Amino acid sequence: MTSGSNTLDPANLHAIFKAYDVRGTVPEQMDEALARATGNAFVQVLGAKTVVVGYDMRPSSPAMASAFAEGVIAAGSDVVIIGLASTDQLYFASGHLGHAGVMFTASHNPAQYNGMKLCRPGAQPVGLDTGLAEIRDVVAAGTYVTADQPGSLSVDDVLEGYADHLLELSPVRGRGLKVVVDAGNGMAGLTAPVVFDKIGRVVEMVEMYFELDGTFPNHEANPIEPANLVDLQRAVLAEKADIGLAFDGDADRCFIVDEGGRAISPSTLTALIAARELAKNPGATIIHNLITSRSVPEIVTELGGKPVRTRVGHSFIKATMAETDAVFGGEHSGHFYFRDFWRADSGMLAALYALAALSETDVPLSELMAEYDRYPTSGEINSTVADQAAVLAEIKAQYADRDGVEMDELDGLTVSHADWWFNVRASNTEPLLRLNCEGKDEATMAEVRDAALSTIRKN
Template identity: 45%
Template sequence: MRESRGTAERIVGPNGIRGRVPDELDAGGAYRTGAAFALLTGAPVIAVAHDLRGSSPALADAFAQGVLDQGADALDAGPGPADCLTYLSGYLDVPGALVTAGHGPGAPHGIRLCRAGAVPVTEGTGLEAIRERLAGPRPALTDQPGSVVRAPVLDDYARHLRSLVDLSGIRRVRVVVDAGHGIAALTAPRALHHPAVELVPVRFGPGNDRAGQAGWDLGERVRRSGADLGLAFDTGADRCRAVDERGAAISPAAVVALVAARELARRPGAAVVHDLITSRAAIEAVEEAGGIPLRSRVGRSAIRSLMAEQGAAFGAAASGRYYFRDFWCADSAMLAALHLVAELGETGRRLSELVAGHDRYPRSGEIGVRVEDPMAALHRVATYFAATDAELDRLDGVTGEFGDGSWFNVRAARSAHLVRIHVEAEAPAAMEALRDRVLSVVTASAPAR
């Protein structure tokens, strides 16, 4: 990383460090980030983990060296997913960092940071200080450098996840797991280790982790093997897609319905946080299970903060991230997968039966639209729909809800000149009509009312 304010501004975003290797983020940049983080936290020990991307171990080592040169010890956790670092930071009460990357060749690398207790470091809680240090002079070395402590924790992490989901007495469940040549190849066999769980591994070896590779043939593999469930994890095991025994995709709304009901059975009447683009079907399932749904802005930090504030039992994002009170209010795809296995094993029913009815509202999916001025586009949307029967709010972008249950949300993306649109309605034709109406306003060619 070139030592300049411009580079620091580019790679330090609202939720972590992110830059292309080696042009924006290299070993030198990782070293300085480690040093800056050690100075920020003042902690005697900082945990460091990394994913399986080829350049991640070297960046993690450089980050750790920056920590050591500021006098703190580096707890080297080795390879692991983000929720493994959550476990380590939460269980040992130490700050931590995960070096990870997006999918595909040349995808940006990132460094996620958390304080002791798995509390994320974001803009306003420390990242601005990291940015300033990266833009400033190289930090001085301490007279007493720290030491490296090797502490691979995958087995302990897996045991902790299993302690949160009771698999005792379940019937036999066959699960196809597509690791996409990523970190789930290390974590799934450990987390799903149980006499009643038969794991069918797919893409567990090293390989090209290009985007979209995991899960493309998951349904076919499930049908061919007679499995009860199929799970496809992304490269970093941050998210997981599921299919039922027929090979049909399970929507995030259905996963929310099943997992929320299980968490609410343990904590009747508790709150469940959902982001404001979550399907109404999931929200209704929470209410039917006796929970109190709470709307949140989109994003990890917003969901986790509201969960902690309200003592929520569970949290969910429409993107397929699932958050657990008993897991430091953090998300864990593997923990959600364990809940699906437990539900199948306890009920003895097919997954297609369990999720029936939880995906009943047509959705547009996320639509990205490039515009010259995102704020002006949001203003057009708010002005236009204020003159209709829509009930508007500005919790995150502009959301409009109608009396028939249909709704839309338009938000400005972090990328310049881009807005994101989500629409849901009772029927396909109604969804398409509302979608087209919102699109026309966003692109400044709104039809006459």
């Protein structure tokens, strides 16, 4: 295929094809030419006979999704368009229909970004080690194929089926709850009304920013940043709500806020969901990434489960879940993965687990979650660093000879002690070093955090 698009330049392709997705700015790094070429290469590399295509509310998403479909059809494979969707809705379509899939979204990234999340049938992930690098290289080579018999195009609305499946996995049937939902102008504005309407009288929903708007006029749809939770926290207090839910742009992540407006750590929610899964599946394996609180493996072990530690990122989590037949996996970033949801992540399903647990009790959310929250954490602290490798090497040298300290490089650098731990890793999507740390008490955590930050930020 010939094109004058700079997005097909090999240097650009290496920049935007990340560890487990494609992500870049529009139109400088991503455009319709790239989407079309990627769709064609997707069929060439993976041999997909049918591809489900979904997209989020970003202004550039519909046109790029259409171009991707053109590339698939030219290669001789069929396309099923599900239209506007959350990422976990696309995963549902892939699993339920048994087709490969692509979701056009840049998740929590600012408005100028877009991206592609690719999967095999059954929502199996496609990362750099599992086909994404080959797809990138086919695009770079300009090998665009045109089949003698082009594929077909059809449309399917899977939203109702998606909502029904989630509520089969986690029905919410107890006492009535008042729930504030901040969709951040993202795809939860589409999915939440359908899901919560099916719950019925148990949930009284207060909507925030449900208008689909990929320019994010109210705040960035990235609830891991405390500033983006402020509006929800105020609303929960003003409404005297039982719980607040905040979703990211493509609604595959969910953060929760208690009745006092306090943000609940995703690690704490991971521990709660793990406990509920282990009650249904005694002795089961639970996955947690290496930045999750120590409370998660402790609680899993206490409840008779088997905790397994893994790298950050959905393709790594899903692969480990497949290897171990884990029933559930949780990440510090608000991603929650379920074996019965094709090992895919679903922010809405995680929210339903929290609502189900809360509706079964007579206590407020803060009291319910207290038993799963054992250690103070720093949250994720990002720093822009010119030479990331040099900083990691310096930290490693600083702690190499300290008594009681262990280090590993499963993902970035993790430094561990009986009383604390911290991890420093490079972002897969942005030019940042990310620091997460935890201590036995607030003072210990703060001391470890400040020491690590002093090294990171002096470079």
